[in-house]
Structures are given as structure tokens and as C-alpha cells.
Amino acid sequence: MTAIAPHTVPDAVSRVRTDLFIDGEWSPPVDGNHFDVVNPATGELLAQVADADAADARRAIESAAAHQSGWAATSPRSRSEILYRAHQLIMSRVDEIASVMTAEMGKPLVEAKGEVAYGAEFFRWFAEEAVRIGGDSTTTGDGGHRIVVSRQPVGPCILITPWNFPLAMATRKIGPAVAAGCTMVLKPAELTPLTTLLLADILVEAGLPAGVLNVVTTSDPATVVTEWMESGLARKVSFTGSTAVGKTLLRQAAGTVMRTSMELGGNAPFIVCADADIARAVDGLMVAKMRNMGQACTAANLIFVHRSVIDEFTDAFTTRMAALQVGDGAHDGTQVGPLVEPRAVAKVASLVDDAVAKGATVCCGGDTPDGPGYYYPPTVLRGVSLDADLMRTEIFGPVAAIVPFGNADAPTDPAADDEVIALANDTPWGLVGYLFSRDVDRCARLAAALETGMVGVNTGIVSNPAAPFGGVKESGLGREGGRVGIEEFLDMKYTASPVIR
Ligand code: NAD
Numbered sequence: 001m002t003a004i005a006p007h008t009v010p011d012a013v014s015r016v017r018t019d020l021f022i023d024g025e026w027s028p029p030v031d032g033n034h035f036d037v038v039n040p041a042t043g044e045l046l047a048q049v050a051d052a053d054a055a056d057a058r059r060a061i062e063s064a065a066a067h068q069s070g071w072a073a074t075s076p077r078s079r080s081e082i083l084y085r086a087h088q089l090i091m092s093r094v095d096e097i098a099s100v101m102t103a104e105m106g107k108p109l110v111e112a113k114g115e116v117a118y119g120a121e122f123f124r125w126f127a128e129e130a131v132r133i134g135g136d137s138t139t140t141g142d143g144g145h146r147i148v149v150s151r152q153p154v155g156p157c158i159l160i161t162p163w164n165f166p167l168a169m170a171t172r173k174i175g176p177a178v179a180a181g182c183t184m185v186l187k188p189a190e191l192t193p194l195t196t197l198l199l200a201d202i203l204v205e206a207g208l209p210a211g212v213l214n215v216v217t218t219s220d221p222a223t224v225v226t227e228w229m230e231s232g233l234a235r236k237v238s239f240t241g242s243t244a245v246g247k248t249l250l251r252q253a254a255g256t257v258m259r260t261s262m263e264l265g266g267n268a269p270f271i272v273c274a275d276a277d278i279a280r281a282v283d284g285l286m287v288a289k290m291r292n293m294g295q296a297c298t299a300a301n302l303i304f305v306h307r308s309v310i311d312e313f314t315d316a317f318t319t320r321m322a323a324l325q326v327g328d329g330a331h332d333g334t335q336v337g338p339l340v341e342p343r344a345v346a347k348v349a350s351l352v353d354d355a356v357a358k359g360a361t362v363c364c365g366g367d368t369p370d371g372p373g374y375y376y377p378p379t380v381l382r383g384v385s386l387d388a389d390l391m392r393t394e395i396f397g398p399v400a401a402i403v404p405f406g407n408a409d410a411p412t413d414p415a416a417d418d419e420v421i422a423l424a425n426d427t428p429w430g431l432v433g434y435l436f437s438r439d440v441d442r443c444a445r446l447a448a449a450l451e452t453g454m455v456g457v458n459t460g461i462v463s464n465p466a467a468p469f470g471g472v473k474e475s476g477l478g479r480e481g482g483r484v485g486i487e488e489f490l491d492m493k494y495t496a497s498p499v500i501r
Helices: 053-073 076-092 095-104 109-130 168-180 195-206 222-229 243-254 278-294 311-320 342-357 415-427 441-450 485-489
Strands: 021-023 025-027 034-041 044-052 136-138 143-151 157-160 186-188 213-215 238-240 259-263 267-274 302-304 361-364 379-382 399-405 432-438 454-459 492-500
Touching: 021 053, 034 095, 034 361, 044 195, 044 441, 053 143, 053 168, 053 186, 053 222, 076 095, 076 109, 076 168, 076 195, 095 195, 109 168, 136 238, 157 222, 168 186, 168 195, 168 238, 168 342, 168 485, 186 222, 195 213, 213 415, 222 243, 238 485, 243 259, 267 278, 267 311, 267 415, 278 302, 278 311, 278 399, 278 432, 302 311, 302 415, 311 379, 311 399, 342 361, 342 379, 342 399, 399 415, 415 441, 432 441, 485 492
Parallel strands: 157 186, 157 238, 186 213, 238 259, 267 302, 267 432, 302 399, 379 399, 432 454
Antiparallel strands: 021 025, 021 213, 034 044, 136 143, 143 492, 361 379
16 A cells, blocks of 8 residues: 655654564565555554565564474573563553554554553463463372373464454463463564564563564565465464454464464344343443444444333433544544544445445434545444344444344343344354343343353453453354463373382
8 A cells, every 4th residue: 555655653653663573683574575554543654564475474483483492491480570571561651552553553542551451461461370380190090000281382373463452462362372481473464563563572671582472564464374374383373353364274274283263253242131221231332332443353243122122222322422522543532533444434334324225224423424534433223124234244343233122012021032142143153242131040041042252241341361252153263361361372291101009
């Protein structure tokens, strides 16, 4: 992409190193190419970063492979301390990191600061986990052999991250890999490489040895990642991104029977039962829908509201959405920033147009403003038909599609629960679901029936470093964070030895 000349580049962006980070050195790509990073709030050029090709990719994975055994031999305590230091360094530079993130990705500064704190917390969490890698010991049933079960780092890892949470999606992978003793090659999304490059610099300052983390930026992800996947040097791929790319990587991983962690797309149902606390449900939806301008895998995509409360809920929610302040995320008071690129705006606009053509009513928003910047307004649609395209598509924008269920005259009829669960589960995805009800039995029943890896009950947020984040069905494989997060980067080894009496 060719952008216009830079004018309003924040100082923090100008200071980010834009070369490749391989084997502990910042170096330009072999062929000297660069690609543009653009501010979605203005369309202006922010920076040009190294555009790696297959030869650069090769150097990076060879570095990771060369350093694996030495890194695995370091003490868990020393790896833990690097993560603690990195956590502290990130927290001492929140404003700087947030301003880089807002500039390249668009989210309001207040949200960017929230992501910095959330992302840093993965380092603290895995600093604590590094020294708690467990094992097991027992004897065979006949008493003749000792069984010792230990954990070893899985080996060099390929980490691939998306643009929507450029810091947290990286720390959620780097944290457990460092804790477990794995070396890494990391490829950030081409729309948002700057935050990750800044993070690499911070990890160096925290004491991460050369070659443990290699960061490769490219405008040609398929070439770089295929080089890694087919190198025979990597033992694991951890990916966060779309289901389509995840399926490609799963096919490639089969070539060398690589371990995989896949954090893929979502299509989250948000259920408001007849007995819900409406004010609380509206608060929950504001978070579940509007975090990151709706560009989150956890974003509420389909909002099912019981007919007996749909007018009250929709009116209250529309009032809140219409009052949101849209603008450049770097400006004070902005609550909703731009979408990440023009393609995203076009996709959201076409989903809204399709829903309206199929009978939906626009309660607020619904018009694409003129540029500069890639904006789409907070939009509420009601009466969305079940055959609208957005029922089966990740909207990834600030559009709330409200779908009625149940009988308005029979709010206590339990048939509504079965109806809404069937609607919510009618999707190939299964990342997260949200439900709002005052009845604890109903909450337990619906939470169990939702085919998702995570459920928010009377809350619009589930992400937390202490929780196992991940989905079922086409939303992915494996979990990040929580007690199990480090397991994704460890292999189990069982050693048998005879018991000598
Ligand atoms: P994407 O799949 O287009 O890109 C993700 C990453 O994959 C980027 O780094 C990209 O450069 C890389 N990539 C693209 N094509 C590739 C290829 N052929 N081979 C290897 N790598 C390739 O997704 P995106 O648009 O950046 O992110 C949005 C998607 O990510 C949404 O579907 C969202 O739901 C999902 N997501 C999931 C989670 C989760 O934890 N489940 C979190 C955030 C985002």
C-alpha cells in the first residue's frame, strides 16, 4: 500500500525499531524491502518496517533451533525473573506502548492502556507458573517398575498473532513459551507490527538472551510462515487469527506432526432472558459488543433477546450506543475509534445493508461517514432475520444485531430456553457465549448447554490471564492462560526404571 507522507507520527512511534529482530540483532531484510504501516484514524503513513522473505524467515527459525537446547537448560527461576522484569518494564511504559498501539490499530487510548495492563499480566502470570512445572511419580501395578513423569519444553515454536490485540496476543504466547523454556519465531500481523517490535525491545532489556525470541515482519505471511512450517525445525505452532488461516496451518502442521494451539474466530451469542436484570444486560453488552470497536473474537455477534423485554432492552441499549463519541483514538474523550482498514468498513457496511434488505430496522447508526479515516458508527439493528448474512459471519465491527426469541405473552415458558439454545448453537464456531438471567438454575442449565469453550454469566467479559481462554468446534484447539496455558508448550515424558529390592 502507498500512503501519503507522514505528518502526525507520535514520538513513541518514531522511536520503534523497524528492522527484523533475529538472533539477538536488529538487522534489515536480505533484499532491503519495507512495507507501510498506516494510522487507520487518518490514513496517514506511520512507519515503514522490514518486509521479510523466505531467506529472512529461514535465518530466524535456524536461530530459534540453534538456541533451543541452551535455553531449555536454563533454570525456571531465571526464566521467571525475565518475565517479572518484562512485566515491570511494560507497566512503567504504559502510555508509550498504548500510544503506539492506538496509532497503528485505532483503539481509543483508554482501551489501549487497558490492553497493555492485560497483556503485561500474562508475563506476571507465567513468571509464577515457570517455577511450578510439575511431574508425577508412581509404580506399576505389579510393583516392579517406577514411573516418573516429567515435563520438557516442546521445542522451537512458531507464534503468529492478529492485529486486533497486538500486545496481549503476543504476551499470551511469549509468556508461557519463555516459562516452559521454548525458543520462538514470532510473526505479528502486517497491519500492526510496531507494538510487537517495541515488545521485543522490552524483552531484550528484561534480559531475554539472543535467539530465544526472533521477530519477523512481512507483508507476505504465507511465504514466511510456510518456510517455518516446512523447515522441520519447529515443533509447535501457536496461532491466533481467522479460522480460514488456522485450517491452512493445521494442514501444514500435519507435515511434521507439529503440536498446535489454535485461537480462531468466534460468533458469540449474547442471550437476554425474560428474567434478566436489563440494566446489567445493557452494561454487559456495551462491553461484549464494543470492546475494540467490535473487532474482538469474543465480541457478541448475535444478540438474542426475549420478546417480553425486547423493547425495554433495545431502547436502553440504543440510547447508550447513540451517545458514544466516535473519533481518533488518540484524542481525549474518544470512545469508539476507526476500524482497522478500509476493507473492514466495506465488509461491515455490506452486512448491515444485507440485514436491512432482509427486513431489519436500523435503530441508530448504519451510514458510512466520509473519510479521512476508516470509521463506521455504532449501529443497532432490530428484527434481524435468521437468514441475514451477519447471522453466519463474524461481524468484526460496532454493529449489534438483535434477534427476538420466546413468546412475549409467556415470559416463564421454559420452551424459550430450548429455542434460544438451538439458535445460539446453530453455528460452526464455539468460542464464547454470554447469558443474562436472575435465575441461577436457568444460568447453570443454559451455560452447560452452550457449545462454547467459555461462558459469561451476567458479565460481558471473560478474558483474564488466570482463566483458560479458548474455544470448541471451529473456534480452535487448546487453551491460553490459566493453569493449563503452560502445558501447551510442554511435552510429557515418562521414564520407566525397575524397582530393585
Ligand atoms: P488473519 O487470520 O487474517 O491473520 C492472523 C495472522 O495470520 C496475521 O499475523 C496474518 O499475517 C497471518 N496470516 C495471514 N495469512 C496467512 C497464511 N496464509 N499463513 C500464515 N499466516 C497467515 O486474522 P486477522 O484478521 O488478523 O484477525 C482477526 C481474526 O482473528 C478474527 O477471526 C478473530 O476472531 C480472530 N481472533 C481470535 C482470537 C482468539 O483468541 N480466539 C483472538 C483475537 C482474534
